[in-house]
């Protein structure tokens with residue numbers, strides 16, 4: 001069973017290896033240039049194998065998959081977004097293996113990274129669609145504005161709407177991956193009042209979309225999804241919101257190092273207090289880890305160095321749908337969520353107490369009148 | 378009411394069976410316990426500024442445990458009452474109330490009674506129309522809080538019952554638009570229940586004071602009494 005699976009994966013990798021790569025260097029050389037040894041690379045591959053739910057003995061296969069990742073053509077579209085997802089992957093001063101592999105993949109088209117510009121870029125794009133039709137992976141960064149026919153986002157000299165471009169490209173893609181919360185769920189442009197009618201891309205496409213949300217998503221989740229696709233030739237199993245289960249199967253809270261303090265009822269009351277110094281739980285200063293599915297608490301950022309909760313600020317739920325609205329205010333517990341009302345800061349508790357008070361006043365009045373003038377029998 | 382028989386000078390009969398009374402009080406106690414523990418879970422107001430970096434007293438976990446114990450007690454009571462209402466023989470006069478519930482004239486007279494300008498109307502069932510609709514809403518809130526509560530439970534405890542409920546929890550999360558909204562709605566349902574319970578207690582006392590038919594007593598003893606007319 002295990003051997004058969006490994007055999008299958010090796011075959012897929014061999015097929016990819018036959019395709020022309022784009023990089024003139026092998027991944028080995030790229031890693032070496034960045035001071036990463038073969039040993040570190042295999043360690044990384046072993047860890048990723050386990051993360052993807054494979055036995056550690058699959059490390060060499062995962063390493064091979066990463067090595068041929070420059071064969072798998074990727075088209076990267078930018079829709080309504082801030083480019084933060086791409087930036088976070090390429091701007092790090094100490095790139096992790098994930099970052100390096102991300103840079104290594106066969107990016108046929110990427111607005112911010114490619115050398116081409118203007119008409120040449122347009123041509124490259126059409127070329128890639130033709131040449132790799134039915135074979136390329138489409139990664140989309142950014143939500144898609146839909147109001148008024150999608151005209152709040154137009155791209156290129158023909159002023160094609162993002163909506164059209166997305167649909168046209170997705171139709172030819174072998175698989176579609178939504179990178180980041182904007183393309184997964186709409187993100188900040190879809191936050192209230194969402195003037196451009198922005199939605200996540202899965203809402204306008206009629207093919208399966210794998211969501212890799214996060215603001216930004218961790219490099220491991222993006223690269224892992226791509227490596228998974230190379231290994232299995234299919235997209236990974238997903239949760240109810242189409243997020244790969246291997247990355248988004250558990251809540252931040254389930255694997256948080258401060259969880260013991262949560263259960264103990266030991267909370268930071270305000271930033272910088274004694275509790276904060278003791279590493280207490282950040283729930284009362286707004287941690288949304290209990291409502292957020294992601295693997296930051298396990299995988300962390302910057303070569304596994306740290307992550308927001310370790311640094312002392314709560315999770316803001318960046319990989320959840322609608323998080324700009326749903327998780328606000330970010331530094332108070334969810335129970336302080338402000339509802340739209342005449343009184344801009346009405347929480348459920350305030351509204352509840354107000355209604356209860358009104359009911360109380362009415363009851364006292366009713367009781368008093370009834371005492372003077374009893375009801376008819 | 379038809380179930381009353383002559384008993385001495387009064388008409389008397391069992392209004393609430395033993396099972397009915399048990400579920401009512403289990404439900405009532407659970408609601409109070411759940412509201413108290415729920416407020417703590419929403420915003421833990423008792424905390425330890427324990428200087429030890431290793432947690433030792435698991436206060437939040439304990440309170441969550443009690444919340445869940447009473448949560449399941451309440452689920453039992455609510456399910457019992459739902460089945461009772463639809464299928465039990467004794468619930469005949471409860472079901473009769475459905476017919477009264479759509480009688481607008483009766484509803485108006487009931488409002489006039491509370492406004493102290495008309496007599497209490499004669500109803501076929503044991504609930505007057507206003508009462509019937511208030512209780513119907515209460516059960517909507519009960520099921521709302523139970524469904525969201527079970528989803529939260531499955532996300533905290535992944536094994537055993539939680540594991541069995543996990544696919545259900547995921548469906549609930551999709552319906553509400555994410556776990557954060559499930560939690561927000563759980564909190565909102567709590568307030569809806571608090572308000573209905575508050576008014577319910579007032580009405581029960583009111584009827585005991587002015588109704589003079591042992592209406593309040595019945596939920597303890599089961600017996601209802603009416604003067605022979």
Ligand code: HEM
Nearest residue numbers: 335408411412415416418419448523526527529530564567
């Ligand atoms: C009258 C009934 C209930 C009331 C008033 C109530 C109230 C609450 C409140 C206020 C919270 C905190 C929500 C927030 O953060 O804003 C909560 C959390 C919770 N409730 Fe309930 N609840 C009730 C019934 C239930 C039931 C039936 C269950 C199911 C077993 C349940 C399970 C939970 C769980 C698991 C949590 C989350 C605890 C955690 O995250 O640590 N509740 N409840």
Ligand code: SF4
Nearest residue numbers: 256259281282287289
């Ligand atoms: S810091 Fe956040 S994620 Fe960690 S235990 Fe506390 S509430 Fe949960």
Ligand code: SF4
Nearest residue numbers: 294296315316317318
């Ligand atoms: S800890 Fe929370 S807010 Fe921070 S990156 Fe992870 S999911 Fe997003």
